[in-house]
Amino acid sequence: MPQIGWFEILIIVSVAIIVVGPKDFPVMIKKVGSWIGSIKRYVNNIQNQVTDISDIKIDKEDETNKTNDLNNPKDKNV
DSSP states (O other), X not given: OOOOXXXXXXXXXXXXXXXXXXXXXXXXXXXXHHHHHHHHHHHHHHHXXXXXXXXXXXXXXXXXXXXXXXXXXXXXXX
């Protein structure tokens, strides 16, 4: 995966200032930051839902195993 260094960031910012203009550049940066924040919250929400689903599945499997152990004891002497 390519890495972006400080020089590349400086070039991107310089081109953005020239294309957008210095007056609208702070507004654009704020809007892009808002979009990135929204995307991060959305991805985090999806990750939490997947984790919750996998936790529920693991808990369900544990309950099934406990029920099977109670119905079929391994120690026949009891």
